[in-house]
Amino acid sequence: MIGYALRRLVALVLTLLAAALVIFLVLEVLPGDPAAVTLGLNASPEALAALHAEMGLDKPGWLRFLTWLGGLASGDLGLSYTYRVPVAQLIAERMAVTLPLAVLAMLLAVLIGMPLGVLAASRRGRIADAGVMAFAQAGLAIPNFWFGLLLVLVFAVGLGWLPANGFPGWQAGFGTALKSLAMPALALALPQAAIIARVTRSAMLDTLQEDFVRTARAKGLSEGVTLRRHALRNALIPVVTILGLQFSVLIAGAIIIENVFALPGLGRLVFQAIAQHDLIVVKDLVMLFAGLAIIVNFAVELLYGLIDPRLRQA
């Protein structure tokens, strides 16, 4: 297991390096002069020269890449051009919105998707099964930002229970802040819940055919206990895998949803950074998003190896 973990760790580091290289090439080498992109067409030569110096553009590319890597490792991400504050500080502030949003969405997705999947599998071919599968099809087809808008129409415009957008900050109180995250999290959770319901259902159907499930039933365990203790536990592996694989989808969704609900999170930050041509912030944030997806995938693979020893060989 340790050898397997080490091999995966080397792969992780190489993948992160490759991601950093791609991002660096696209955002700093491809545009020719990133300082000119940042300042726009009407930049004075003096301002351009000053930014050149600040971004270190007078140095060769490989040195800038290494400097950036060092900064990523040490948490020194440079100064945002538009905000004039360290990017690390910006990220930390915005993370306080995005992270709870993502966790809440993930939680909702599991809480909605898994019971539905179990229900569908245990009522296979019946009305409840068809209903869950229809829900899953709908959940996959409905764009999450549109679902968000519909939620706003119902719960903010219609019923007036929840704020239509914005975020008061955690200092406004846990309940108040959570209220602002409820609709965005639900919108973000919908497609994930649909996928989880599907995967849970098919994994349950697979395990329900196993001998140990028959044995559990034969020895007189109730159907509920059989489902929970024997079938569901074995069906968890594919569900965990999907959660990991879906993580980058969740990030992508969060970027859109934060813009729908005007939440001051990382997704909105990267968006404002594009509008302001703040390539420094864009570069760091894209690296953060991609890096998170890579690390979560790594964690899932490791977990997989832990669960199934056969996979350690590969």
Place this chain on the structure above:
Amino acid sequence: MSVAVDKAPGGRKRRWLSPSFAIGAVLSLAVVAMALVSYLWTPHSPTQMAILKRLQGPSAANWFGTDQFGRDVFSMIMVGARNSLAVGLGAVGIGMLQGTVLGLIAAVRRDGLLDHVIMRTADFTHAFPAVLTAIMMTAIAGPGMLNAVVAIGVLNLPYFARLARGAALQVWTQDFIQAARAAGLTSRQITLHHVLPNIAGILVVQATIQFALAVLAEAGLSYLGLGTQPPNPSWGRMLNEAQTFMAAQPWLAIFPGAAIALTVLGFNLLGDGLRDAIDPRLRRSR
């Protein structure tokens, strides 16, 4: 033997026309038809503004109402279908063509260096959802429809590479490949004449489902303003513009969203149905 082929494992007659497949086919065809008809006819001009008629509800004259500039929403949705289908076609086309070539090469060189390089690169792109790629492209080159095509295409490429490789590896183990080898065919000839025809069905089915995902992704990108630009109508951007007026005019937010959802649903169902028809072993209801 032929009887056995026509029957599902349960002995039931194989249902080529399951209800969901039929729904999927009808919805998909309707969208394609809508896009094609929009070249010849729309109830009103999708770009002509009529301030006096702005923000009207659905009526006999404007079936889906009018937007904040008095443009006919139904006409905009019709023309917007072109845009969704074009981006989907471009993105999936690029991904399928290049991904399949790479996957087939990887299968020929299985476990070789080239195989590893291709497959690790494919894994790697997982970390870049379409919106991230589009964000990078927009940051350096400004927004545009091409960004959406490339960003979504980048995601499709590894998908098809992985699928083509996996399916091709299975074909390579079959007896008729041995026979072809013995007959002196090169790897390239075997790939083109034996492997590719055998995996084409799976690839087409997957393309249908990837197409649905591409339409969904395009809607998200154009909602964010990263995709199709004005004055070309696009469903995603219509939703973005609707948000301001949504409280008083909810239909502005409802119709374009329903168009996206029904299109994605249609192609998803079509893909599932095709998969069941081609390979009963992969049936989802198993």
